[in-house]
Structures are given as C-alpha cells and as structure tokens.
Amino acid sequence: METIRIEGLRKTYKIYQKQEGLRASFRGLFRRRYRVVEAVRGIDLSVDQGEFVAFLGPNGAGKTTTLKLLSGVISPSSGSARVLGHVPWRRENAYRRRFALVMGQKNQLWWDLPAQESFRLHQQIYRIEPAAFVARRDELVDLLEVGKLLGQPVRELSLGERMKMELIAALLHSPEVLFLDEPTIGLDVVAQHNIQNFLSYYQKLKKITILLTSHYMKDVIALCKRVVIVTDGVIVHDGSLKEIIDRFSTHKVITLQFADHGLPHDINRFGEVIEEQAPRLKIRVAKQTVTDSLAAILQLHPVEDVSVEDPPLEQVIAEIFTSVKQESDSTGKRAISKI
Amino acid sequence: MPAIADKKHWSTVHVLQNTLVTWWTILRICLEERLVYRGDFALGTLMRFLPIVTQIFLWGTIFETISGKIAGYSYHDFIAYYLLTMVARAFSSMPGLASGIATEIRDGSIKKYLIQPIDMIGFLLLNRLAHKLIYYGVAIGPFALVFFLCRNYFPSMPPLETIIAFASSLVMGFLLGFFLEAAIGLIGFWLLEVSSLLFVYMLFSFFFSGHMFPLDILPYPWNYVFESLPLQYLAYFPAAVWLGKIEGESLVTALWIEAAWVSFFIIVCRIAFQRGVKRYSGYGG
Numbered sequence: 001m002e003t004i005r006i007e008g009l010r011k012t013y014k015i016y017q018k019q020e021g022l023r024a025s026f027r028g029l030f031r032r033r034y035r036v037v038e039a040v041r042g043i044d045l046s047v048d049q050g051e052f053v054a055f056l057g058p059n060g061a062g063k064t065t066t067l068k069l070l071s072g073v074i075s076p077s078s079g080s081a082r083v084l085g086h087v088p089w090r091r092e093n094a095y096r097r098r099f100a101l102v103m104g105q106k107n108q109l110w111w112d113l114p115a116q117e118s119f120r121l122h123q124q125i126y127r128i129e130p131a132a133f134v135a136r137r138d139e140l141v142d143l144l145e146v147g148k149l150l151g152q153p154v155r156e157l158s159l160g161e162r163m164k165m166e167l168i169a170a171l172l173h174s175p176e177v178l179f180l181d182e183p184t185i186g187l188d189v190v191a192q193h194n195i196q197n198f199l200s201y202y203q204k205l206k207k208i209t210i211l212l213t214s215h216y217m218k219d220v221i222a223l224c225k226r227v228v229i230v231t232d233g234v235i236v237h238d239g240s241l242k243e244i245i246d247r248f249s250t251h252k253v254i255t256l257q258f259a260d261h262g263l264p265h266d267i268n269r270f271g272e273v274i275e276e277q278a279p280r281l282k283i284r285v286a287k288q289t290v291t292d293s294l295a296a297i298l299q300l301h302p303v304e305d306v307s308v309e310d311p312p313l314e315q316v317i318a319e320i321f322t323s324v325k326q327e328s329d330s331t332g333k334r335a336i337s338k339i
Numbered sequence: 340m341p342a343i344a345d346k347k348h349w350s351t352v353h354v355l356q357n358t359l360v361t362w363w364t365i366l367r368i369c370l371e372e373r374l375v376y377r378g379d380f381a382l383g384t385l386m387r388f389l390p391i392v393t394q395i396f397l398w399g400t401i402f403e404t405i406s407g408k409i410a411g412y413s414y415h416d417f418i419a420y421y422l423l424t425m426v427a428r429a430f431s432s433m434p435g436l437a438s439g440i441a442t443e444i445r446d447g448s449i450k451k452y453l454i455q456p457i458d459m460i461g462f463l464l465l466n467r468l469a470h471k472l473i474y475y476g477v478a479i480g481p482f483a484l485v486f487f488l489c490r491n492y493f494p495s496m497p498p499l500e501t502i503i504a505f506a507s508s509l510v511m512g513f514l515l516g517f518f519l520e521a522a523i524g525l526i527g528f529w530l531l532e533v534s535s536l537l538f539v540y541m542l543f544s545f546f547f548s549g550h551m552f553p554l555d556i557l558p559y560p561w562n563y564v565f566e567s568l569p570l571q572y573l574a575y576f577p578a579a580v581w582l583g584k585i586e587g588e589s590l591v592t593a594l595w596i597e598a599a600w601v602s603f604f605i606i607v608c609r610i611a612f613q614r615g616v617k618r619y620s621g622y623g624g
Contacts, residue, residue: 013620068621073453075617091616093456101454108451110368112375117368124364125457127357153375 003177003209004047004070009079011040011065039065041233042079049176050207054214054224058321062233063213067179070211071101083177097126099177100170104185108166109154115165116150119172126173133172140168144198160191167198180212184219196222217313229317231324241313249316251284253309254294259302270297279304284311362465369469384478387429388485394421395489410556416582418492420553422485423578428550429474430509431516431573433467437540440524441533447621460521460608467517497583504590508577511597515572518604525608528615549575555584569600 017033018024040062047053055063068074070081072088072095081088086095102108109118123133141147144164149157157165163183170178180199184192200223203210214220220227220241227244229237237244254271258264258279267273270293271285285293290308297303310316373380395418402414412420440463443449452459486493497505523540527533545551548570555562565571576593579585585593 065621068450071454073450074619074621091453096454096456099454101450103450106447106450110372112372113368117371121364121368124357124361125455127361 001049002046003049003051004045004081004083004211006043006045006066006070006081007079009040009043009066009069009081010038010077011062011069011074012077013037013039038233040069040076043230043233043235045228045235045238047209047211049209050203051226052203052210052212052224054212054220054227055230056213056220056227056317057230061230061321063230064181065233066230067101067181067211067213071099071179072096073101097173098175099179100173100175101179102166102170102181102183104163104180104182107154107162109162109169111155112153114151115146115154115157115169118154118165118169122169122172128173136172136174137168140171143202144168144194158191160187160194163187163191163195164198167195171202174206176208178208178210180210180214182214183212184214184216192216192218199223217317221313229320231321236320236324244320245310245313245316248320249311250287251311252287252290253311254283254285254290254297255305255307255309256281256283256297256301256303257305259304264301266300267297365462365465366469366472369466370473373470373473380473380477384474385481387425387478388481391421391425391485394418410553412553412556415492417553418489419494419582420578422489422492423581424550424574426482427509427512427574427577429478430471430577431512431548433516433520436463436467436517437520437524437533437537440521441527441531444525444527444615444619445531449619450621453616453619460612463521464517468513471513494582497581501580501583501586501590504594505577505580507594508572508580508597511594511601512572512574512577514601515569515597515604518601518608519569522604522607522611525611525615528611528619544570544573547571548573549578553579555579569597569604572597572600 014034014036017035019027019033039060043062043066055066057063065074069076070083070088072091075089084095084098086092086098088095109115110121119133119137122128123130128136141150144167146161146164146168149161149165154162154165167183183199184195187195196219199210202208203223210223212219212224225240227237227239227241228235229244237247239247251271253274256267258281260279263276263278263281267281267283271283271289273281274284275282294306294308298306398414398417398421401409402417407413408416440449449459452462520540523533523537526536530536547554547565547568550573554565554571554575557565566575576585576597580590
C-alpha cells in the first residue's frame with residue numbers, strides 16, 4: 001500500500017545576497033539583491049507502507065527541505081504530495097496525529113523539565129488513551145533503557161540520552177510515518193549503534209514507514225534497504241544499496257598480504273595504491289580489470305592472503321555527489337536567477 | 340434517531356472534556372516549568388515593587404513645591420493611580436512574548452508547533468496564563484502589604500459594579516496585552532528581527548498606556564487621541580475605573596470598546612499566523 005506519493009514537488013527560496021563590507025550593508029538598506037534558489041526541483045517519489053528509505057545527499061541537496069514539505073512545516077512552490085492520503089501543508093490535525101518528525105539538531109522536549117512531563121503533554125496533545133500511553137511509554141523506555149533518566153531535567157541529559165527521549169516522545173502516539181532528519185548527528189559510536197538497533201527493531205515490529213536523512217553511512221547500511229539519492233534538488237538514484245554499488249562503483253578494492261614481508265615496487269601498474277602497510281597493501285582497481293590484475297599479481301608475487309571488496313559506501317556516495325555537482329556546476333542549473 | 344443524537348451529544352462532551360484536560364495539562368506543565376528557577380522568579384517578583392517606591396518619593400517631592408492639584412489629581416490621587424496601574428500592568432505586561440515568538444521563527448523552533456496537533460497561539464496563551472498565575476500566587480502577599488501600607492492614599496471602597504468592571508478590565512487587559520504582543524512577534528514571519536519594532540512599541544506603550552502619567556491630564560485634543568488607542572487599556576483604563584473617573588454608560592461603552600480591541604487583535608493574530616506560516620521557510624535546519 002502506497003503511503004507517500006510525491007509528484008513534481010518544487011520549492012523555491014528567495015535568498016538575500018549580502019555583499020561584503022559596511023558600505024554594502026548601508027547600500028543594502030535601500031536596494032537588496034536576492035537570489036532565487038530551487039532547493040527542490042521536481043521530485044517524484046512513491047513509498048510503500050513499512051519501507052525504511054534513506055534520503056542521501058550532500059549538504060544543501062534538498063533532503064531536509066523535502067522532509068519539511070512532507071511534514072507540513074513549509075509549503076511547496078508547485079507540485080503535489082500526499083502522505084497517508086493527506087496533503088501535508090494543510091496541517092490537518094488528523095494528519096499531524098499520524099506522523100512524527102525527529103530532527104537531530106532540534107530539541108522538541110521541555111528543556112527545564114524531566115522528559116516524563118513532555119511525554120505527559122504529548123499524551124494530551126495526541127489524545128492517547130491512558131492505558132495505551134502507559135504501555136507504549138514503558139515499552140519504549142525499556143527498549144531504549146532510559147528508565148532511570150525519566151525524572152531528570154532534559155538539559156542535564158547527554159546528547160545520546162536526549163535523542164532517545166526525543167524518539168520516545170515522537171513514537172508515543174504510534175505514528176504510521178516517521179521522518180528522521182539526521183537522528184544520530186553528533187552521537188558517539190555506542191550511542192549511534194544503540195539508536196540504529198532500536199530503529200531497526202522498532203520499524204520491523206510496528207511496520208511503520210520511515211524516511212531517514214543521515215550523513216552516517218553506517219545508519220544507512222544498518223537500517224535501509226532502499227536508498228534515494230538527492231543532489232541539487234533532484235533525485236539521481238532510487239533503488240537498493242546493492243544497486244548503488246553496482247551502478248556507481250566503477251572500482252573494487254583488492255587487499256593483498258605478501259608472504260615475504262616486503263612490498264613489490266611494480267604494483268601501481270595494476271591500480272592506484274590507497275593504503276600501504278607492509279606486508280599489507282590496498283589497491284583500487286577498475287572493475288573490468290579485477291580478474292586479470294589479480295591473476296597477474298598472484299603469478300608475479302608470493303601472496304599469503306587476498307580479498308576483493310566493494311569500496312566503502314561513503315566513497316561511492318561521495319563520488320556520486322561530486323560527479324553530479326560537477327555536472328550541475330557546468331550547466332549552472334540550480335541558482336536560476338538574480339532579481 | 341435519539342440514539343444518534345445522544346451519541347453526537349456524548350462525542351461533543353467527550354471532545355470538550357478532552358480539550359479541557361489538554362489545556363489543564365499544558366497549564367500544569369507550564370506552572371511546573373515556571374517554578375524551576377526559584378531565584379530568578381523571586382527576584383523578578385520583588386523587583387516589581389521597586390518603581391512604586393520611587394514614584395511615591397518623586398511625586399511627594401513635586402507636590403512639596405506646589406500647592407493644590409495637577410490637572411485635578413492630588414498627591415494621594417497620583418499614588419493611588421500608580422498603585423492601580425501597577426496592578427493593571429501585572430496583568431497586561433507580557434515580557435519576552437513578542438521577542439520569544441520572533442526568535443522561534445528565526446531559529447526554527449517554531450516547527451514543533453507546526454508538526455504537532457496543537458494551536459501555537461493557544462499554547463502560548465496558556466503558557467502566559469501559567470506565568471501570571473504563579474506570579475499572582477506569590478506576589479499577592481507583597482501586593483496586599485503595599486496596598487495596606489498605602490491605604491490612606493485611596494478614596495473609599497468603590498461600589499460592586501465598579502469592582503466588577505475593574506476585574507473585567509484587568510482580564511481583558513491581560514488578553515489585549517497578550518494578543519497585541521503576539522501580533523508584533525508574528526511580524527517576525529516577515530521581518531525576522533523585530534527588536535527595534537518592539538522597542539518602539541514599548542516606548543509608545545510606556546507613555547500612552549498611562550504607565551507614566553494619567554492620560555486625562557493631557558491637554559485637549561491629545562487626551563482624546565490617546566484614549567482612543569488600545570494602549571490605554573493596558574494601564575490607564577483599569578486605574579481610572581477603580582478611581583471612579585469613568586462611570587455609568589461611558590464605562591459600559593468603554594468595556595465594549597476594549598472587548599472589540601481584544602477581538603480585533605485575536606483576528607490579527609490568526610491572520611498573521613496563517614499567512615506567516617504560508618511564507619515561512621523553515622529556517623534553522
């Protein structure tokens with residue numbers, strides 16, 4: 001069943017262009033220059049119920065703008081979107097009771113009060129039946145292991161603890177759709193891992209639809225089967241993680257461990273050396289030459305151990321971002337005009 | 340049919356009950372929040388009484404140099420007036436409301452009101468009500484003491500109708516102050532930074548609300564100009580009602596006009612919020 005449907009969604013911002021210096025500041029009092037930027041340029045997307053979709057893209061690609069549009073925080077310049085059958089920017093309470101938005105960089109809890117007070121307020125705002133509220137709160141508190149922290153003012157919680165509380169607050173009303181905007185930003189490895197485990201478990205358990213933006217590829221690998229890549233306001237890829245690697249990764253990484261504890265000098269004729277730590281060596285080899293190169297190396301040198309891997313996802317994604325940006329810069333598509 | 344009608348009635352009652360419980364929860368949590376910073380709260384409450392002491396000394400000195408009255412006000416009248424405007428201001432002043440709304444717009448924290456099934460203006464009104472309730476709860480002791488010590492400055496107790504009109508003017512003063520400042524804060528959707536605008540408003544409010552001097556001491560036609568502005572209801576009007584300067588039919592008319600101003604600013608807030616949200620860019624990530 002289709003939960004989210006977006007067609008030709010566009011969002012244009014008019015941004016004041018301030019020139020450098022005091023004189024320019026005074027000039028700006030009388031005459032201002034604006035730049036019209038298309039943050040989202042005609043996105044089409046369909047997401048089914050129970051999907052966990054990653055929204056990837058460099059900073060300023062339009063990911064957060066898309067989430068803001070889908071959660072009704074802003075209205076589009078053109079295009080249409082329906083989430084659970086609702087037009088998000090109409091901000092009907094019937095819709096607002098069915099989704100939640102968690103932003104890693106924004107706090108939605110009462111800063112000076114314990115999280116349990118914010119939860120109680122959510123119970124009333126979202127009209128959650130008392131028994132259901134207690135059951136859900138206790139379940140989430142147990143899963144995230146924050147029982148001892150419920151009575152502590154939010155300002156005194158660590159970033160990881162606060163994010164757990166934010167997630168509880170967002171899930172208390174059992175949203176059918178959850179928008180997560182960089183939920184693990186700034187968290188240490190352990191906290192990231194805890195949040196990932198929780199989200200993975202909870203999504204499978206409740207079959208909710210989740211759209212996630214994150215710059216941590218570990219989040220994406222751990223959680224999402226489907227990946228949508230957005231750059232410069234348009235979707236450049238929509239498919240599985242595996243498809244991304246197959247389609248965009250032009251190279252493989254061969255790790256070699258040599259038997260004689262030395263490193264051969266002619267190895268760079270097979271590919272680019274990316275890591276050198278005798279007796280181990282990593283080289284980046286074009287996909288179509290992997291078999292031939294590996295056969296030649298094994299014939300020429302005593303190799304104790306070998307592995308062939310896809311490059312890290314971060315690297316593949318970075319390459320996609322760079323290539324699309326170069327293309328966009330050359331055509332100058334994004335900033336459409338100055339007024 | 341009766342069963343359907345009954346069900347409908349029950350569901351209306353249920354919705355109303357839910358709404359009241361929600362309001363009460365918001366109010367309760369706002370009260371709790373207000374009580375977190377005890378030191379700041381105690382200091383803020385007590386410092387409110389400092390200006391009245393300076394006013395008593397200032398007007399005492401002025402009246403020592405002149406004899407008789409100023410524009411019909413004796414020394415006692417002035418002190419009674421200032422004490423009453425202090426009460427009125429305790430209802431109508433909204434410190435940090437407009438700047439708070441503008442900041443939330445600018446830094447993006449307003450998003451929480453847009454994604455949750457909650458009315459932002461209603462929420463802020465309850466929040467402010469909680470602040471006021473806590474303030475009155477604590478300040479009622481010092482207020483009573485100050486009024487007791489200054490009891491000789493007041494004329495005899497006004498009739499019940501005047502007391503009711505005074506109470507109504509205070510409640511409407513609270514609503515007017517709230518919606519007027521909220522409307523200024525919502526200009527933040529267009530201007531982002533409203534501090535200068537707020538400064539101008541505070542300046543005008545200080546003079547033309549009657550906070551600094553009774554508006555009826557102004558010469559004609561200025562007294563009529565300022566008495567026709569909504570700002571007079573923030574301080575001057577409640578004091579004038581208690582002191583019996585507005586009575587009878589003119590009092591009833593004035594209360595209706597005040598109610599009209601409150602309604603006007605409620606509508607302004609609603610329109611400003613609806614239009615502002617449409618042009619909102621979701622700043623701050």
